[in-house]
Amino acid sequence: MAATATTIAPSLASEPTLNLFENQVITNMKIVARATTILVAIALFPLTAAAEGDVQAGKELGYTCLGCHGIEGYRNAYPSYRVPKLGGQKAGYLEIALRGYRDGTRPHPTMQAQASSLSDQEIADVAAYLASLANDKVAAGGTTGASFEKAAACAACHGANGISLNAVWPTLAGQHEDYLETALNQYRNGKRTDPVMTAQAALVAEEDVALLARYFAGLEGLETTRPE
Numbered sequence: 001m002a003a004t005a006t007t008i009a010p011s012l013a014s015e016p017t018l019n020l021f022e023n024q025v026i027t028n029m030k031i032v033a034r035a036t037t038i039l040v041a042i043a044l045f046p047l048t049a050a051a052e053g054d055v056q057a058g059k060e061l062g063y064t065c066l067g068c069h070g071i072e073g074y075r076n077a078y079p080s081y082r083v084p085k086l087g088g089q090k091a092g093y094l095e096i097a098l099r100g101y102r103d104g105t106r107p108h109p110t111m112q113a114q115a116s117s118l119s120d121q122e123i124a125d126v127a128a129y130l131a132s133l134a135n136d137k138v139a140a141g142g143t144t145g146a147s148f149e150k151a152a153a154c155a156a157c158h159g160a161n162g163i164s165l166n167a168v169w170p171t172l173a174g175q176h177e178d179y180l181e182t183a184l185n186q187y188r189n190g191k192r193t194d195p196v197m198t199a200q201a202a203l204v205a206e207e208d209v210a211l212l213a214r215y216f217a218g219l220e221g222l223e224t225t226r227p228e
C-alpha cells in the first residue's frame with residue numbers, strides 16, 4: 001500500500017501535456033496521495049519497526065503466562081481486579097504493553113517481573129502467538145449489538161463493536177469489566193502514561209467510567225485462553 005501511494009505523485013508530475021483543469025485534478029490527487037502516504041506511514045510505523053513474531057516460538061514462551069492469564073476469573077490481589085484476557089488481543093498492542101512493563105513505563109510489579117527478561121524478539125513471538133488465538137467473534141470483528149451513546153467517541157480507535165481497528169490499539173470487547181475500569185482510571189490518574197489514551201480518558205466523566213467498562217465487557221469478543 002505504502003509503495004503504491006508513494007509512486008503515484010512522481011509519475012503524474014512527469015506528465016508533460018496538461019491543461020489547466022487536469023493540472024488542478026492532478027494537484028488534488030497529489031495532495032491525497034501525499035496524505036495517504038503519511039497516514040499509511042503512521043499506521044505502519046510501529047509494525048515495521050517491530051520484529052516479526054514467530055507463533056510457534058511464542059507458544060512455548062507463552063505457556064507460563066497462561067498460569068495467570070489462562071485461568072477463568074483469576075484475580076490480581078491488591079487492588080482486586082481480574083487478570084486481563086489476552087487471547088485474540090491485537091499483536092502490536094501486546095508488544096507495546098509488554099515493552100512498557102519491561103522498560104518500567106507501565107506500572108505493575110508482577111508483570112514487570114514477567115516481562116523483565118524478554119527480548120524484543122521474544123515479545124514479538126509471544127504477542128504473535130496470543131494474537132493468533134482469536135476466537136471467531138474477534139476474528140470476524142464482533143457482532144453488532146446494543147449501542148451505547150457514550151461509547152461513540154471510543155469507536156474511532158476501538159471499533160464500533162469494541163474490536164480495535166488497528167493492530168496497535170487494544171480490543172476492548174469481552175475484556176473483564178473490573179480490569180477495564182482499573183485501566184481507564186490509571187489513564188485518568190496518570191499511572192498509565194500513553195499520551196493518546198490519556199487524552200481520551202481525560203474527556204470521560206467520572207460517573208461514565210464504570211458504565212463504559214460495563215458496556216465493553218458485555219460485548220462479544222475476547223475470551224480467557226486456556227493452556228492446551
Ligand code: HEC
Pocket residue numbers: 061062064065066067068069075076082083084086094097098107108110111114115126170182
Ligand atoms: C502471576 C500472574 C501473571 C503472570 C504469570 C503473567 N501475567 Fe500478564 N498480567 C497479570 C496481571 C495482574 C496483569 C494486569 C496488570 C496491570 O494492571 O497493568 C497483566 C497484564 C498483562 C498484559 C497487559 C494486557 C492489557 O490488556 O493491557 C499483557 C500483554 C500481559 N500481562 C502478558 C503476559 C505475558 C506475555 C506473560 C508471560 C510471559 C504474562 N503476562 C504472565 C498477571 C500475570
Ligand code: HEC
Pocket residue numbers: 084096097150151153154155156157158168169170172175180181183184192194196197200204212
Ligand atoms: C484516538 C484513539 C483512541 C480513542 C478515541 C480511544 N482510545 Fe482507548 N486506547 C487507545 C490506545 C492507543 C490505547 C493503548 C494505550 C497504551 O499503550 O497504554 C488505548 C487503551 C485503552 C484501554 C486499556 C485496554 C487494556 O487492555 O489495557 C481502555 C480500557 C480504553 N482504551 C478505553 C477507551 C474508552 C472507554 C474510550 C472512549 C471514551 C477510548 N478508549 C477511546 C486509543 C484510543
